[in-house]
Amino acid sequence: MDVKFSPVIANATNFPEAVIRATPGFGLTDIFPLWQPDTLKQCTFTRNGRAAIGIAALQLMQQGLTNTVLLPAYHCPALVEPFLWSGYQVKFYPVKTDLTVDLTLFQSLLTPDVTHCLLVRFFGFKQNIEQLIALGSAANKVIIEDCAHALNDFITGLQQPDPRIAARITSINKMLPTIDGGLLYMHDQPTLQPQHCSWYEELKGIAFLLRISKLIRKVSRRKPDVLNVKASTCSERSVYKYFQPSDLTSASFRHTKQILRCSNLDVVKARRQANYLYLVHALTDTTAGRCLYPAVGDEAPYVLPFLLRNEQDFQRLRMQRIQVLRWEEIAASDCLVSESYRSRLVQLPCHHKLKPADLDYIINAIHNLGEN
Numbered sequence: 001m002d003v004k005f006s007p008v009i010a011n012a013t014n015f016p017e018a019v020i021r022a023t024p025g026f027g028l029t030d031i032f033p034l035w036q037p038d039t040l041k042q043c044t045f046t047r048n049g050r051a052a053i054g055i056a057a058l059q060l061m062q063q064g065l066t067n068t069v070l071l072p073a074y075h076c077p078a079l080v081e082p083f084l085w086s087g088y089q090v091k092f093y094p095v096k097t098d099l100t101v102d103l104t105l106f107q108s109l110l111t112p113d114v115t116h117c118l119l120v121r122f123f124g125f126k127q128n129i130e131q132l133i134a135l136g137s138a139a140n141k142v143i144i145e146d147c148a149h150a151l152n153d154f155i156t157g158l159q160q161p162d163p164r165i166a167a168r169i170t171s172i173n174k175m176l177p178t179i180d181g182g183l184l185y186m187h188d189q190p191t192l193q194p195q196h197c198s199w200y201e202e203l204k205g206i207a208f209l210l211r212i213s214k215l216i217r218k219v220s221r222r223k224p225d226v227l228n229v230k231a232s233t234c235s236e237r238s239v240y241k242y243f244q245p246s247d248l249t250s251a252s253f254r255h256t257k258q259i260l261r262c263s264n265l266d267v268v269k270a271r272r273q274a275n276y277l278y279l280v281h282a283l284t285d286t287t288a289g290r291c292l293y294p295a296v297g298d299e300a301p302y303v304l305p306f307l308l309r310n311e312q313d314f315q316r317l318r319m320q321r322i323q324v325l326r327w328e329e330i331a332a333s334d335c336l337v338s339e340s341y342r343s344r345l346v347q348l349p350c351h352h353k354l355k356p357a358d359l360d361y362i363i364n365a366i367h368n369l370g371e372n
């Protein structure tokens with residue numbers, strides 16, 4: 001099956017630099033004290049979440065068969081491309097307006113040709129993933145759980161791994177102030193083990209993290225691509241827009257591991273929940289749109305999914321220097337929700353380092369939209 005991604009809607013190069021960013025910035029308090037439990041030893045550190053998916057996809061391929069994976073119709077291409085690169089056929093399952101999946105429909109899509117399915121915890125929320133795992137497992141499909149937005153749940157799950165799930169992945173830099181990082185958990189450690197970069201690359205990464213422009217300029221005299229830290233670790237150019245095959249062999253930076261080990265994820269979760277609820281409360285009466293999930297359970301939200309009434313408001317928020325995100329480039333499918341959400345569902349920042357003034361800035365910006 002040929003996969004065609006929709007084009008971008010808004011050109012990010014036209015937006016001014018964000019003052020309120022989607023992910024938290026690094027501070028020196030992020031590297032102490034050391035806290036992390038041993039459970040991380042069971043995981044493979046990867047360059048990013050997409051590389052973790054790529055390694056899992058390769059490891060879990062069934063020999064002598066056409067491998068076909070069911071993916072959610074609502075996605076970013078970074079989740080699809082590793083499967084395309086690995087040679088999988090891909091099929092999409094539709095999502096409902098709350099991003100849960102219709103169970104009867106999902107079950108009907110678990111046909112004999114489907115070998116794998118990937119299930120996502122969108123924006124850090126569970127949706128109905130438990131039921132999907134049960135259905136996928138009952139149909140003997142290889143299940144990959146995508147916790148790219150749910151670092152806390154990924155780590156909690158390491159304490160009691162679910163034998164029905166063949167691989168779990170997460171993304172570190174979506175939640176924590178790092179510039180790269182993914183984790184992969186498989187019951188049997190993958191044979192493909194990514195290696196650390198050189199110390200020179202490590203230093204460049206640290207300089208980039210610390211935004212030490214002087215040092216960056218100095219180093220860049222030696223190597224002109226220093227600002228492109230992530231890309232600089234790979235020589236092979238990819239035909240894919242987001243997935244770099246060379247990322248498969250490269251572990252996260254060493255300092256990314258350190259930041260993860262020093263992060264108190266309970267505190268991160270509590271702050272994110274408080275920020276999320278503060279935003280939800282203040283946005284209940286806006287006419288600009290609505291929060292997709294008006295409450296949080298035990299989850300650590302990655303962002304606040306907000307459904308705009310007017311899709312042009314995405315641009316207005318970006319012009320006000322708020323780094324709202326949106327998945328515009330979804331693959332063609334018959335899912336009408338995904339088609340509508342590619343322009344209307346935006347991701348508002350709610351990370352743990354936002355200050356009350358930042359949250360009020362977001363709230364004001366959204367209320368102003370509602371008045372226009």
Ligand SMILES: Cc1ncc(COP(=O)(O)O)c(C=O)c1O
Pocket residue numbers: 048049050051076078079120146148149170171172181182
């Ligand atoms: C649901 C989901 N899975 C996987 C990925 C890939 O994660 P990363 O950006 O760390 O490669 C992303 C983000 O692009 C994502 O949103």
